[in-house]
Amino acid sequence: MLGASAVLALACLSKGALAAFGLTTTSNRYKVDTNGGLVFEVDRANGDITSLVFNGAEYQGKGKASGINSGLGTSQLSAETISDQYIKITAKANSLPVTQYYIAKPDDPTIYMATYITGEVDPGELRWLARLRQENLPTGVHGDVGNTIGCTAFEGKDTFRCPNQETRCKMYTSDRFIDDQIHGVSGSNAAVWMIMPGVAYETSSGGPFMRDINSQTGSSDQELYWYMNSGHVRTEAWRFGLMGPYAMRFTDKADMPSSNLDTSFFSTLDIQGYVPDNQRGSVSGTASGVPKDFEAVVHWYNDKAQYWTKATNGAFKSPLMKPGTYTMKLYKGEYEVAKDTVNVTAGSDTAKNIASAEPNPSVVWRIGNFDGQPLELKNGDKIERMHPSDARMGSWGGTYTVGQSSARDFPMALFSKTGGNAKVNFNLAATQVRDLTLRVGTTLSFKGGRPSVAIGSWTGEDPGAPKLIDSRGVTRGAYRGYGEVYTWTVPASALKTGQNTLTLGVYGSGDNDFLSANYIVDAVELQGPAEGN
Incomplete structure (x- = not known):
């Protein structure tokens, strides 16, 4: 019969409690026990994380390891315990311009990390990717928007259609960097969180409104990401130096921990590029x-x-x-x-x-807001989380009548080979029939898409293709690029007292349907005197 002490020991083991905080070195692994429920292992040959045991359960995926991109490859590794307060593992890649740091603290189920780069990394992206066991962590960021189980790829290798005609893509899990200090995946017994505190994004590129993949749920792995740099709707050059500090934290349940993560202790750890x-x-x-x-x-x-x-x-x-x-x-x-x-x-x-130096012209009418976002327009409330062809989307194109329609009646995007044009019906008083200025703001262009405009017998001049962003945008939930604004002078001879109709289409070609030339609308306005002025 077991004594009380033996029963207690077994109970502790059942909760995953192992040895006290410490580092164990074997011929091919570094093993770190945080004494906080998390035990993780790092491959000494390449810096990959090969095991993530939390409260006695393995959360590391069964296929590929967790690490930077698809792995650093052969690397030089070292590990040390510092003042019994920190365990630091350094992995310096032999063939990539990357050094990866892993830090552990006592009684803390968190892997603190930083990534130092001195050049670009093929294929034009830099990301932390944890490959976790889907059966233990089935719920991805924003629920099912990145869940591809049972669905079939129909655009590239990353955009899927499910039997119910809903669409899925890992890009649909993204949030603006300015709002994305923490995101995670969860299951019935645990959750795993990426935390990007304070100035974690300072050496990334893209600005506050950049968005990128946060998770993808597959049949075997639950992928959890933090993108530092990428080529997805890329608008500026990469920056080099220290990415982070950032962290991956395990919790007992899906309650989100604080994003206010203290990483000031990095100043004591000799981390290359760290600025206290x-x-x-x-x-x-x-x-x-x-x-x-x-x-x-x-x-x-x-x-x-x-x-x-x-x-x-x-x-x-x-x-x-x-x-x-x-x-x-x-x-x-x-x-x-x-x-x-x-x-x-x-x-x-x-x-x-x-x-603000934004001008405030008198307008005959305006559709939407010049705020760099199409969210108030038709389908704008859905575009971040689904494909334009998704069964839940409204129709594209359509007619807007000034004074009767709402912004939600005007399409947030126009495509050269599907969806049709957008028309705006508006009335002018006799005093308004004069040369007017038409202004169309866009947030993102694909394959050179830009507005074509016509009123009556007048057709606006083709403004020419905008600066190319070589990346799918609207079909992967992105809406922000360089943000072009186009203006035309509409001559009085094209206008008449009473009803007029503006037709907006797309200059450009490209593939069929939603991969044809397109642009996303920010707002449209006709500048001129208000009625009665």
């Missing part, structure tokens, strides 16, 4: 002129770093930034309304105000 708080500065001030119904976002960037924050009642203070000279932008939502420069000095908070 006392070597940084900040910017604070007032952002003015953004209407109260829109977010006011302030963005700083140069070729070494990027930062952002949201203003509250006009006031803002930046994250702690590396010293240097930065371009400083103000956005109304995601629409740029001001641009300046600022110098940041270590140990100082620089005062710098910024004010």
